[in-house]
Each structure stands twice: as structure tokens, then as C-alpha cells.
Amino acid sequence: MPAELPVPEARSLHFIEEIVEADRVLGKHGGRVLTRFPPEPNGYLHIGHAKSICLNFGLANTYGGATNLRFDDTNPVKEDVEYVDSIREDVHWLGFQWKGEHYASDYFPFMYDYAEHLIQQGKAYVCDLTEAEIREYRGNFHTPGKPSPYRERSPEENLELFRRMKAGEFPDGSRVLRAKIDMQSGNMNLRDPLMYRIRRAHHHRTGDTWCIYPMYDYAHGVSDALETITHSICTLEFEDHRPLYDWFLEQDGEGKFFQRPLPRQIEFARLNLTYTVMSKRRLLQLVQDGIVRGWDDPRMPTLCGLRRRGYTPESIRAFAEKVGVAKRDMVADAGLLEFCIREDLEKRAPRRMAVLRPLKVVITNMTEGEAFEVEVPNHPEDASMGTRRLSFTRDLFIDQDDFREVAPRKWFRLAPGAEVRLRGACLVTCREVVKDPAGNVVELRCEWDPASRGGNAPDGRKVKGTLHWVSATHAVRAEVRLYEPLFTQEDPMGVPEGQDWKALLNPGSLETLTEAWIEPSLASAQAGERFQFERTGYFCVDADSRAGAPVFNRTVGLKDSWSKIEAKGC
């Protein structure tokens, strides 16, 4: 029937797409595809979630389906609306529109009814064991569990007890509802897992309506089935929960509760990134310990952090596409993420000039106050981005990195006696180096070639080096924040036993430059605007910017082959 299956462009299918296509060929779900992204609103989304979001929405997109956003809010003590809002914002920012917005808590009444059904079928029972006793009765990997003494209570008694649990007649933690499955199972999840616990906590949506709350394993599959999700995608650690996922839904023998076919859980490998941590617990620690400034610190792998850093949604989607989908535990190279943002910004970021660490240059054959204008393209390969005019004056700033008193081999930049091009302006030759009493180079006195206006000498002589510059009389001072990885080791979690993972923190992950000079047009840039500062990298205006006090974040540097050459040559 499905004559033509849409195939993702120029790429082989990953295993989940193959499953979806096989289902479509069989006509399962009538060819329908409905996925869901089910975050628990207890933290901020990070790049790992982005992989899952792209997978779920991407699948729906390529097969003409849809994706629901569902908040998995079954544990009121951990969850909060603050997170609901940030999650909605982040998913939208990534570029996705969900079909239904749901909350597991919306299904609490239904879940309660279905639980009664399980009780009536003799598939669930109220257990009075304490938390410690339950753990003890459950056994461990080596010894099978033993049945709870309450396991054989009659459906009538269970029903009455469960109703009284719901009615608030018992104290928190005094009883639970358990599924009656198999205490001998090698799969610990099947040793009569908990379905409900008593917990008098205020829920961000249901308030104080309930004092019993369902557990993940019970709530998740039921929620999926209610929404008629076709493919329920989750990460590898839920693999051995799948029999439980299926079990709960299959107890609806006559099909009174759920539409068939039932959803299918499929697991894939979560994303890990080198030089960072991804778990909510770790990220929270970084925030709480003040190691970063907050969840949106540009060094954080959170979506709000990446956004503030200057990453585009497109680059993150491209990254998710490039890392692939499979079942092997994987650690993606942080360099791939950098590649993705450079690839995107290379095309769309207007070029500007900014001097990060200023070194004063005086053009000796110009007079103070003398100036001429030059027209500089905003993108070397995209004329549609236009040009801008810059004033060239006697006093300039160039970057300290672009001058060496003794030039190493293959040095194309400025050095005593050397000639370089100042981008878009002219050729200059360094005639004199001025030092302070301590011997630091504080000023360069250069001579410009008036015949080279625009950047080329009429005699055709070749000048290898081109430097960015800024007019000292027109430039605006700015703060620039440079970022390096948060950790010094690829796998911060791979610390030796007993050692603190925080010992691997990179003390130089943030460097703040307070005396950068930017070309005037940059002073009015709005927070979030992105530029390429020629020769130094891609930058984004930070939200901390104020009128007259712009702040830029370096999203990522440009590839730097000179540093490699120098490293090899010396």
C-alpha cells in the first residue's frame, strides 16, 4: 500500500528508521507515525536532549507524522513550572513545533482507573512492607526475590486498600501498589515493581488533588498508549524496562483501555560529548557551586548555554544529524560540534574587525586627524551582504598576536621592517618599535604606502600577511569573553576511583578581555547578533551588553593553521 516511502536525503537509514519503514510496509498503525519527546520538568535541556528531540521530530517529519511534547511529571517533589517554561522555549528555539502538549499528570485519573482494573484482574496488590523490607525481599542479582507477605491479598481487599490510599487514609510511605509479576525474574524490574507510592506533595499542575503518584514505568507506557504514540523512543538504560512497558499495556486484555496496536519502545544510545559532563546532577553541581554563572553560562552544554554562546539551532540540528543514531555507547568529539557551528556561521555571519588585545600603531607618514575612508565587504564570498565604510586614521590598533619582534620562520605578520596589508586599507611597513621602561612593546611606528590604498600595491609586489585593524580614534571599547572547555580531560567522568571529577575542571575555561576595540558599527549590535571577527573567530553579542558597554562571547575560533605550523617548526 505505501507505494512510496519518503527516504531521508542522501544518507542510509538508521535502525529506527528501518523499524518505522518496516511497520509502514506491514501497514501497522495504518502508516501513521506519532512520536513524543517526554522530558521530566526537573532541569534544563542540554545537547543530549537535542539529539533526542531531533530524532523524534525528525522521524515524524520524514514520515509525515507528528510529535507530542509530554512532560513526564509524576514526581512532584522534583518538578517545577520553571522547567516547563524553559523546555518549551528550548524546543521551539531548536526549530520544532509539537502537535499535542501533554502532561503525564493529565492522565492521573485514567491511570488510577487502570490500576483498579489491574487490581481486579489480580495483577496488582497493595504492599505494606517498608521501603527497606521491599528492597530486602527483592533480592539481588545473585539471589531471587521472595514474595511479599501481602502478595496474595484478595482483589477485594486490595481494591479497598488502594481506594483508601487514594483517599489519604494512610501516611506517606506506609503502603505502595505493586504489579504482581515475577519475584524470581533475572530482570529486577519484573520483581513486582512499584506502581504507586503515597506522597503528600504539592504538584505543579494537580495541586493537592492527589496524595498517591504513579511511578515512571507504569505512567510512561500508559501515557504513550493514551496518546496513541506509535514509536516510543528512549535511551539504552531503559532497555530492560521494555518487558515491563509491554506488560502494563498488555494487561488490557480485552482492549477496553487502549487503542491497538500498542506503542513500541525503542532504545538508542544517548549522546555524550568530550570535555564536558551531561548529567543533570553534574550540571546542577556546576551551577550550585558557582563554577559557572548559571544554567545559561556559555560554557554549559545546556541549550540555553549554547544559545547564549552563539550556537544556532541549525548548527545543533546538523550536529545531531552527523552523530548518527545507533545503540553503541558513544562519545562525540566536541570538535564536531565546533565544525557544525563554523560551517553555519561561515555562510551567514557578517564580517567585522575587532582587536582583542590592542597594540597601538602610529602611521608616521600621516598627520594627526588625517583620515580616509575605505569600503570593506561584509562577506568575501557573498556580495549580497554588502559593504561598509571604515575610517583609516593615523592611530590604529592591531592585535598583539600579529606582531613579533623577532619573526619566526614562515611568519607573514608584522615584525620590524616587515610589510603587511591592513585589511581593506593599505600596505604598511614597521619602521620602529617603541617599548616601555620594562621592555614591553607598547607601540609600533609604521609607514604606509599611499599607492596601496585599498590593499594592493600598483607594482604588483606580493604581501603575504593581512591583518585586521581598528582606528584608535573611531573604535569602541568592548568586553570580550573567550571560552575553553570546562574540563581538561576528554572524559571528566573517567576519573580514577576516589578522585573528585571536579579536580579536572579547566581553570582557564573563561578568559575575559576588557580592553578589546571594535569597529563603530558593532557598538549598536543587539544581544544575540552574530559576527565573524575577521581572523579571530565567530562572536555573539551577550545579554550583559549595555548601551556604550558591549559584551561579546566568542562562540568558536576560526581554524588556526598557523599555531600548528609554529608548533611544528619550533
Add this chain to the structure above:
RNA sequence: UGGGGAGUAGCCAAGUGGUAAGGCAGCAGGUUUUGAUCCUGCGUACCGAGGGUUCGAAUCCUUCCUCCCCAACCA
């Protein structure tokens, strides 16, 4: 020592019995008023290891090894 997964180049990842795609990284060139971009070329990957089946195996069988997950009233 129980259950569930996974092992293909530094990092990802195709491949589903016919003789190892692609991307990132790296290396070497070329172009270039960003040492950027762009373009070109470059990897015997003993396909975790050993046996076996087969004319032929990364793909099938078998034994073994390694790594990851599971013993929250977390998700």
C-alpha cells in the same frame, strides 16, 4: 557467578553472505586582501579474539574476551 545491551580507522557511522560508504579529526598540495573559506589528493580498518560452515563471512554457527546498563517509594 543473574538479566539486558554493545564491540567496524583517533571520534562518530554505513554495511544484513560476494570480497569494507560517508562525516569529523589528521596529513600533503592548490586558490585566497581572513595562515578563514573553497578545491584536490592521502587511511592495507588483521571489521574484539579463536574455531567452524561456505567456492566465498564484518555479515551464518560456536567458544571466549572486553565494555555499558539494572538491586530509588528517580526518570
